[in-house]
Amino acid sequence: MMSxxxxxxxxxxxxxxxxxxxxxxxxTDLSPAELTALKDELIQVISRHVDIDADSVLIDLQHDxxxxxxxxxxxxxxxxxRSAG
Amino acid sequence: xxxxxxxxSSGKGGVGKTTTVAxxxxxxxxxxxxxxxxxGDIGLRNLDxxxxxxxxxxxxxxDVIEGRCKLRxxxxxxxxxxxxxxxxxxxxxxxxxxxxSDMTRLCNELRPEADFVLIDSPAGIERGFRNAIxxxxxxxxxxxxxxxxxxxxxxxxxxxxxxxxxxxxxxINRLNxxxxxxxxxxxxxxxxxxxxIQLIGIVPEDEGVLVGSNRxxxxxxxxxxxxxxxxxxxxxxxRGDEVPFLDLEKQSGLWDRIQKMAGKK
Numbered sequence: 001m002m003s004x005x006x007x008x009x010x011x012x013x014x015x016x017x018x019x020x021x022x023x024x025x026x027x028t029d030l031s032p033a034e035l036t037a038l039k040d041e042l043i044q045v046i047s048r049h050v051d052i053d054a055d056s057v058l059i060d061l062q063h064d065x066x067x068x069x070x071x072x073x074x075x076x077x078x079x080x081x082r083s084a085g
Numbered sequence: 086x087x088x089x090x091x092x093x094s095s096g097k098g099g100v101g102k103t104t105t106v107a108x109x110x111x112x113x114x115x116x117x118x119x120x121x122x123x124x125g126d127i128g129l130r131n132l133d134x135x136x137x138x139x140x141x142x143x144x145x146x147x148d149v150i151e152g153r154c155k156l157r158x159x160x161x162x163x164x165x166x167x168x169x170x171x172x173x174x175x176x177x178x179x180x181x182x183x184x185x186s187d188m189t190r191l192c193n194e195l196r197p198e199a200d201f202v203l204i205d206s207p208a209g210i211e212r213g214f215r216n217a218i219x220x221x222x223x224x225x226x227x228x229x230x231x232x233x234x235x236x237x238x239x240x241x242x243x244x245x246x247x248x249x250x251x252x253x254x255x256x257i258n259r260l261n262x263x264x265x266x267x268x269x270x271x272x273x274x275x276x277x278x279x280x281x282i283q284l285i286g287i288v289p290e291d292e293g294v295l296v297g298s299n300r301x302x303x304x305x306x307x308x309x310x311x312x313x314x315x316x317x318x319x320x321x322x323x324r325g326d327e328v329p330f331l332d333l334e335k336q337s338g339l340w341d342r343i344q345k346m347a348g349k350k
Contacts, residue, residue: 010268015232016275022232023239023279065281066246
């Protein structure tokens with residue numbers, strides 16, 4: 001949420017958002033660059049089997065209490081099946 | 086008597102570990118408990134000055150461990166509470182003079198003598214910290230509502246999890262309710278959400294803490310101080326009482342939510 005005055009984010013909010021990211025990377029020992037590589041490879045592997053909408057893929061690390069999870073939302077493209085006979 | 090051994094730790098330096106130890110100790114002793122404080126910060130001893138006992142030191146923790154004196158001889162009695170003692174750190178030695186098993190042996194010797202043994206951990210996550218957590222039944226992690234302190238607290242909590250120290254609780258020290266209200270300081274709720282551990286106390290920023298350290302009289306002895314009240318509440322929670330968290334921000338429903346979050350864990 002933005003502040004009504006000046007449109008700048010209040011500092012506590014920046015602190016929380018930045019910490020959320022830093023803690024996830026500290027806890028998983030996974031750097032932002034490694035996460036990007038992981039995402040790219042995942043997309044490649046999945047694309048080999050199904051047709052996916054690569055631009056809409058969402059892969060993210062989330063935390064719930066003290067546990068981390070890798071959450072992926074991968075939209076599949078509809079395949080127009082050839083009608084039989 | 087079998088003492089509970091509680092280590093106060095933080096990762097980052099300067100968040101108020103030593104004042105927290107002194108104040109919880111005083112609050113527990115004022116409630117009639119027998120308390121032994123152990124300064125684990127060998128080479129940088131400070132608990133003695135914060136407690137006002139610096140002039141009474143003869144023997145220290147390394148003297149006990151190396152057998153130069155008896156345990157009793159290194160226990161300095163507090164000026165105000167006859168059942169409160171300090172075992173000071175050695176000032177001219179380093180952290181490697183003591184091992185985790187030395188600390189465990191020392192605490193096992195203290196257990197029958199007291200209700201609570203409070204260990205003041207040094208900053209960092211190296212040898213001194215490992216020594217301090219080795220004998221702990223419970224670890225209280227002190228942090229400030231500030232990015233570097235929260236990040237370091239998270240590292241410490243992660244190490245404690247890996248060591249399977251199950252009973253870990255958080256103390257949020259130096260919270261400034263005015264800054265929180267202006268959204269320029271992380272709220273207690275934010276910090277809890279980030280760290281995901283149980284809360285045992287929120288201590289407001291209070292000049293009285295500095296004044297207490299200056300005099301060598303911990304602020305928990307001041308009945309009117311808000312920080313003192315917060316430390317007394319932590320002592321009660323350590324003893325198992327349910328004490329509501331201080332209402333530092335009457336206008337918002339935030340504190341109700343914190344109570345719920347804290348109770349939920």
